[in-house]
Amino acid sequence: MIAAVVLAALIATAVSLKKPMDEAIAAFSAKVPGEKLEIEAAASGVIVSQVEHGAPVDLFLSASPVEMDRVARTGRLIEGSRRALATNRLVIVARKGLAPPASFDDLMDPRFKRIAIGNPKTVPAGRYADQTIRKEELIGTIERRLVFGENVRQVLDYVVRGEADAGIVYATDVKLGGGDVVPGPTIDATLHDPVIYEAAIVKGEGTARAEAFLEFLTSPAGLSILAANGFGPPPAP
Amino acid sequence: MIAAALSLSVQVAIVATILVTIAGTLTGRALARRAFRGREVVDTLLTLPLVLPPTVTGYALLVLLGRSGLGLPIPFTWVACVVAAAVMSFPLMHRAARVAFEELDPRHTLTAASLGATRLRSFFAVELPLARRGLAAGIALSFARGLGEFGATLLLAGNIPGRTQTLPLAVYEASLTGDDRAALLLCLLLTGVSIAVLLLVARIGRSR
Amino acid sequence: MSVLSAAIHGTAAFPLDVSLRAEPGITVVFGPSGSGKSTLMRAILGAIRPSAGRIALGERVLFDSERGIDVPLRHRRVGIVFQDAEPFPHMDARRNVAFGVRSGDRARRADSWLARVGASALAARRGAVLSGGERQRIALARALAAEPEALLLDEPLSGLELASREQVGALLRTLRREARIPFVLVTHDPREALRLGDRLVYLERGRVVAEGTPAELLAPGGAAAHAAGSTNWLRATVIEIRSDEARVDLGGTVVVTGPLPAPPGTIVDLALPAEEPILARGEVAGVSARNSLPGIVSSLTEREGVVSVIVATPVPLRIHVTPESARELGLAPGVKVIVLVKATAFRP
Numbered sequence: 001m002i003a004a005v006v007l008a009a010l011i012a013t014a015v016s017l018k019k020p021m022d023e024a025i026a027a028f029s030a031k032v033p034g035e036k037l038e039i040e041a042a043a044s045g046v047i048v049s050q051v052e053h054g055a056p057v058d059l060f061l062s063a064s065p066v067e068m069d070r071v072a073r074t075g076r077l078i079e080g081s082r083r084a085l086a087t088n089r090l091v092i093v094a095r096k097g098l099a100p101p102a103s104f105d106d107l108m109d110p111r112f113k114r115i116a117i118g119n120p121k122t123v124p125a126g127r128y129a130d131q132t133i134r135k136e137e138l139i140g141t142i143e144r145r146l147v148f149g150e151n152v153r154q155v156l157d158y159v160v161r162g163e164a165d166a167g168i169v170y171a172t173d174v175k176l177g178g179g180d181v182v183p184g185p186t187i188d189a190t191l192h193d194p195v196i197y198e199a200a201i202v203k204g205e206g207t208a209r210a211e212a213f214l215e216f217l218t219s220p221a222g223l224s225i226l227a228a229n230g231f232g233p234p235p236a237p
Numbered sequence: 238m239i240a241a242a243l244s245l246s247v248q249v250a251i252v253a254t255i256l257v258t259i260a261g262t263l264t265g266r267a268l269a270r271r272a273f274r275g276r277e278v279v280d281t282l283l284t285l286p287l288v289l290p291p292t293v294t295g296y297a298l299l300v301l302l303g304r305s306g307l308g309l310p311i312p313f314t315w316v317a318c319v320v321a322a323a324v325m326s327f328p329l330m331h332r333a334a335r336v337a338f339e340e341l342d343p344r345h346t347l348t349a350a351s352l353g354a355t356r357l358r359s360f361f362a363v364e365l366p367l368a369r370r371g372l373a374a375g376i377a378l379s380f381a382r383g384l385g386e387f388g389a390t391l392l393l394a395g396n397i398p399g400r401t402q403t404l405p406l407a408v409y410e411a412s413l414t415g416d417d418r419a420a421l422l423l424c425l426l427l428t429g430v431s432i433a434v435l436l437l438v439a440r441i442g443r444s445r
Numbered sequence: 446m447s448v449l450s451a452a453i454h455g456t457a458a459f460p461l462d463v464s465l466r467a468e469p470g471i472t473v474v475f476g477p478s479g480s481g482k483s484t485l486m487r488a489i490l491g492a493i494r495p496s497a498g499r500i501a502l503g504e505r506v507l508f509d510s511e512r513g514i515d516v517p518l519r520h521r522r523v524g525i526v527f528q529d530a531e532p533f534p535h536m537d538a539r540r541n542v543a544f545g546v547r548s549g550d551r552a553r554r555a556d557s558w559l560a561r562v563g564a565s566a567l568a569a570r571r572g573a574v575l576s577g578g579e580r581q582r583i584a585l586a587r588a589l590a591a592e593p594e595a596l597l598l599d600e601p602l603s604g605l606e607l608a609s610r611e612q613v614g615a616l617l618r619t620l621r622r623e624a625r626i627p628f629v630l631v632t633h634d635p636r637e638a639l640r641l642g643d644r645l646v647y648l649e650r651g652r653v654v655a656e657g658t659p660a661e662l663l664a665p666g667g668a669a670a671h672a673a674g675s676t677n678w679l680r681a682t683v684i685e686i687r688s689d690e691a692r693v694d695l696g697g698t699v700v701v702t703g704p705l706p707a708p709p710g711t712i713v714d715l716a717l718p719a720e721e722p723i724l725a726r727g728e729v730a731g732v733s734a735r736n737s738l739p740g741i742v743s744s745l746t747e748r749e750g751v752v753s754v755i756v757a758t759p760v761p762l763r764i765h766v767t768p769e770s771a772r773e774l775g776l777a778p779g780v781k782v783i784v785l786v787k788a789t790a791f792r793p
Contacts, residue, residue, distance in 0.1 A: 049413045070415070114313065119396060121414045147313045147395050162304035163312050344527045347492055350519040352545030352591045362544075366535040 008036035009206030009213070010056055012047045014063035014124065015151045016088065016170045017197060020229040021061065027225065028216045035209055043151040045122030051076060051202060058206035059214060061085065061199050063152075064124035068198045081201035081211070083218060087232035088195040089171040090128055092184035095159050100166070100184030104132065104191075107166060108141050116155045116164035119148040124195070125155070129168040131192040156181070170195070172230040196235060239422060241399045242407035249315065249403060250384040253322035257330045257379045260323075262372060265334025266364070269341075280335070287328035291388025295321060298393045317394035318401050322383035329382055330375040337371025338364065370441060377438040381431050447503035447594045449627040451489050455496035459484040461651045467595070467627035471617070473642035473659060474631045477672050481651040482631040486597050489629065490525055491518035502594050524593035528600040532583045534572035538564065541583055545591025558586040562616060578609030582616065589624060598630040602637050614640050635663050635673040639680060639714050645669065665763035666744065666755050675753070677717040677763050679791070683709050690735070690788055698760045701735040702791040713793060719765040721790040724754065725783040726774050735788040738762075742780045745771065752776070756784055 013021050018041040025037050040047075040057075044067040051057050051071050060077075062068045071077055092107070094100035101107050107115060117133075118126025126148065133139050147164055149155035156173050158164040160180040167181075174183050189195075199217065201210045216222050223233070268280055286294045298320060303312045311317050341364060349359040365372070387405040394401035396410060404427050411420035449467040461481045465474070474482050487493040489500060491507065494515060500508040502523065507516045524545075532541040543555035559565050562582040567575065575583070581601060588596055601617065602610045618641065621628050632638055638645055642659040647669040655668030662669040663678050681693035683705060691705040693713065707713050723734070740758035747753075752771040754764045762784060766776070776782070 045413055049415065052415060119410070121410060146397070148397055150391070150396065161299075163299070342530070344530045345533060347490070347518070348525060348527065348530065348587075349533075349544070350517075351490060351521075351523060351525045351593075352587065353519050353522075353547065354544070355519065363533060367533075 008038040009058040009209035011037060011039045011059045011061065011210070011213070012050070012055075012057040013039060013041050013061035014044045014047070014197070015041045015153045016063055016125070016172060017041075017061050017086075018153075019176075020226050020231065023229075024217060024222055024225050025213075027221065028213055031216070032212065035212065037209065037213060043118065043123045045119075045124075046151075056204055056206075057202050058204050058210040059199065060202055061197065062124070063088075063195065063197055064127070064193070065196055065198055066127070066193075067124065068200060071200070071202070076203050078201045078203055078207065081199075081214070083199060083214075084234040084237075085197040085199050085217065086223075086226045086234055087197065088230075089189060089232070090125070090132070090168055090187040090192065090195070091171045091174055092166060092168055092187065093156070093159055093174060093177060093181040094166045094184055095162050095164065096180050096182060098165055098182065100182045103185060104136055104187060105138065108138060112165040113145060114147055114158075114164045114166075115142060115145050116147050116149055116158040116167035118152050118155055118168075119150060123149070123151055123155075125152040125168070125170060128192040128195060132168075132187055135191045175230070194235070197231070238398055238402075238407060238411075239419060239426075242402050242404045242423065243426060245315065245318065245399075245402065246384055246404040249318040249322055250380055253319045253326060253383040254376060254380040256319070256323050257327050257383070258372075258376050261327055261330025261375060261379070262334045265331050265336075265375075266338045268331075269335045269338035280331075283331050284328040286325050286389075287332075291325060291386070292392055294324060295389030295392030298324060298389060302393070312393055313395045313397065313401060315394070315401060318386075318390055318403055321389040321393045322386040325386050325389050326379040326382035330379045333371050333375025333378065334368070337368035337375070340371070341367050373441045374438050377434050377441065381434040384430060384434075385427065447626055449489070449500075449502050449595045449629065451485070451498070451500045453485065453488050453495040453498040453500070455498075456484055456488060456493050457496065458493070459651060461485060461488070461495070463648070463651070463653055465629075465646060465653070467629050467644075469621075469625045469627055470643040471621050471628040471630050471641050473638045473645045474629060474648055475633065475635075475638050475642075475645050475659075475662075475669055475672070476648035477633055479650075480633075480648040482633070482648055483599070484651075485648070486525075486599060486629070486631050489595075490523055490597060491516065491521050505594075522592075522594045524588035524591060524596045526581070526584045526588050526596070526598045526601055529577075529604045530584060531572045531580055532575075532587065537569050537571050538575075538583045538586075539568040542586045542590050544587060547592065554590055555586075558590040559583070562586045562620075563612075576609065577605045578613055581605065581609075581613050585613075585616065585620065589620065593626065595627045595629065596624070598628060600632045600634065600637065601630065602641075603632070603634055617641055633672075635676070635678045636714055636716070639663060639678055647672070665761045670763070675719040675763065675765060677719060679715045679717060679760070681713055681715055683707050683711050683713060685709055693791075695758075695760045698738060698758045700738070700786065700791065701788045703789045705793060715791045715793055717762065717786065717791050719753065719763045721786060722762065722764045723785040724756075724764055724766060724770075724774065724776070725785060726780075727783070729783060729785065732785055733787070734785040736784070736786040738784040738786065740782060740784055742776055742778050742782060744778060745776060747771075756782060758784060 044062045048067045048070045052074055117129035120126040120130040152169055155167045156169050156177050159167040160177050300306050302309050345363055346359055349363045385405055396402050396406045408420055408423045451465045453461050453463050459481055461484050476482050488495050497510040506514050507521050539555045542558050543551040546554045559568055562585055564582045567579055638659045645659040645662050646653055647655040655662055661667055663673050665677055679695050681695050683693050685692045691702050738758045740756040743757045744755045751765050752768050756762050
């Protein structure tokens with residue numbers, strides 16, 4: 001038998017999924033020891049750029065179908081491996097010491113001098129936030145007050161640190177802010193594209209291992225980890 | 238996007254370079270004139286931004302200047318771009334100035350004083366002209382560094398198109414969004430300006 | 446009339462302990478390197494602060510440690526000309542000289558001073574194209590145009606080639622006469638001291654060892670002679686010149702030297718290395734040396750395997766011989782000897 005170097009399979013995940021993915025990897029490794037998995041978390045747009053330029057990603061977890069479509073166009077996805085994993089909601093949070101907005105339109109209030117959202121060009125959460133702002137026709141008033149985070153975790157960080165007075169993050173992120181953010185209203189899901197997390201296997205060396213892990217994620221064990229972290233179930237096909 | 242980034246970058250680089258020129262000349266001269274205990278420690282501190290990762294410096298600036306620190310209204314404004322560019326390029330000017338003043342023959346300043354020149358007159362009429370080559374090179378390098386500043390700018394100023402998105406940040410975003418045409422154009426612009434600056438430095442070094 | 450007096454007792458960098466008084470004219474501060482000459486000069490200039498002492502120029506007190514007076518350099522009205530220093534390279538000669546002019550039409554004053562030092566033609570020239578001698582003239586003009594009350598000179602002639610040395614030296618003597626302020630000239634070159642000094646202060650390891658005229662201190666046996674090396678520094682008056690030799694008067698003793706580029710009546714400085722002359726106990730006939738000087742041995746000193754004999758011819762000459770030779774010849778004070786010297790041994 002030829003000894004083989006066990007290469008790790010690389011999982012590239014949207015930042016908002018980082019915590020449940022860490023837990024899932026731990027659970028998976030407990031069940032199937034010997035399978036090496038590595039994880040990288042970044043804004044979905046960043047991951048797409050990396051994959052487009054040939055990064056050795058084996059499993060891509062995106063916070064939006066738009067990014068997944070971009071990767072699909074490169075022809076690097078394995079046919080039939082693409083599936084929906086979970087859903088999420090957007091929430092407005094305010095920094096500590098400030099009363100959160102009563103409604104989305106309340107963001108116009110002058111007490112919110114700086115509002116943080118993800119960069120709409122590269123961060124799905126930012127794109128969703130941008131869509132909501134335009135749907136509510138607030139773009140003219142709020143535009144000057146917007147600051148962009150390079151990923152949704154950074155958006156939360158700005159609010160935690162007080163650099164931004166309010167921010168739009170995922171519902172699953174609110175707990176991470178702890179006592180440093182004040183949760184506000186959940187945003188009406190009809191105001192933006194549905195927040196659907198998708199997973200797909202990228203052609204490469206770690207395909208077999210990635211498949212095994214994806215099976216686990218979509219099994220009841222995997223889905224329960226996602227639910228425990230506050231994610232909604234995948235939409236019915 | 239390209240025009241806005243170019244215009245912002247040039248303005249930021251000019252303002253930052255002016256600030257850095259004044260500050261760097263003064264600190265470089267101060268450290269060159271007199272040896273004192275702890276001089277190299279001070280020099281190391283002043284040169285830190287040169288060796289620290291730009292993101293570390295940017296983060297430190299954010300914590301220091303933002304709401305969690307001094308609470309100044311700097312983050313996410315073009316002032317933040319200037320601060321980031323200035324802090325990152327300052328060590329270059331300081332170094333160049335220190336060397337330029339250290340190479341000055343001290344007999345010139347002694348002679349000027351013996352001829353009755355006040356310290357101010359000696360500085361402007363004798364020291365500065367004699368140090369001008371080294372200072373000019375420092376200014377050119379600082380400008381180039383300020384123009385190309387990325388990491389600290391990203392952290393302190395954010396990447397807001399039209400407001401704080403400088404040329405390097407625009408390149409970053411264009412590459413991320415797959416807009417290769419824009420990315421290439423921006424890269425050519427930045428490279429062109431940098432080459433022009435280096436040629437200028439070389440010419441200054443050769444003249445007179 | 447401005448007299449410079451400087452009493453300095455200790456500085457941070459060097460154990461200087463000196464009392465100096467310089468009247469108008471050239472006072473030479475002479476000593477080997479490391480004797481404290483530079484420190485003394487800088488203290489007078491105001492670049493170094495003495496630990497204790499008093500420096501006064503005329504009626505103005507520039508420094509007094511007891512009364513806490515320390516006039517800043519730029520207010521002292523003490524000029525300085527450094528060794529090898531250039532005029533400010535970014536200005537032409539005229540602007541250099543005009544730099545310290547305090548009142549009046551600065552350009553006109555500058556031109557007037559440039560003329561006095563014979564550098565009018567250089568007014569528009571900049572540092573790089575000037576020769577050493579030209580730079581020293583401009584530096585002198587610059588220092589004097591500021592109307593100082595005293596002038597310090599740091600080895601002004603060293604580093605210059607022979608012709609320039611003569612010219613700048615002559616210029617200094619002229620300026621000294623006209624300026625009527627004390628010139629303090631620091632040097633370790635005995636020729637500079639002899640050529641330019643009215644008075645000589647001999648410094649050794651930070652202290653004044655002797656004071657007097659350069660001639661008396663630097664003559665063989667003089668207090669400063671050993672710092673002058675083992676060469677005889679002689680001042681002579683030219684009596685007669687021919688194409689291949691000259692006759693000069695050393696002050697009572699006439700000798701033949703090689704050709705000299707100076708007309709009769711001029712004073713020249715000659716160096717005679719102590720190793721050159723040969724001593725004989727009796728008359729010697731048929732030698733190639735053109736000079737055969739009778740004299741009496743006035744002293745003998747042995748140091749490091751060399752016997753240094755001073756012979757009065759009557760002009761004192763120092764001659765080095767080996768201890769064996771001294772023994773064989775029976776050299777002792779009072780012994781009559783003949784000093785044989787080749788004409789070419791006297792070096793201008």
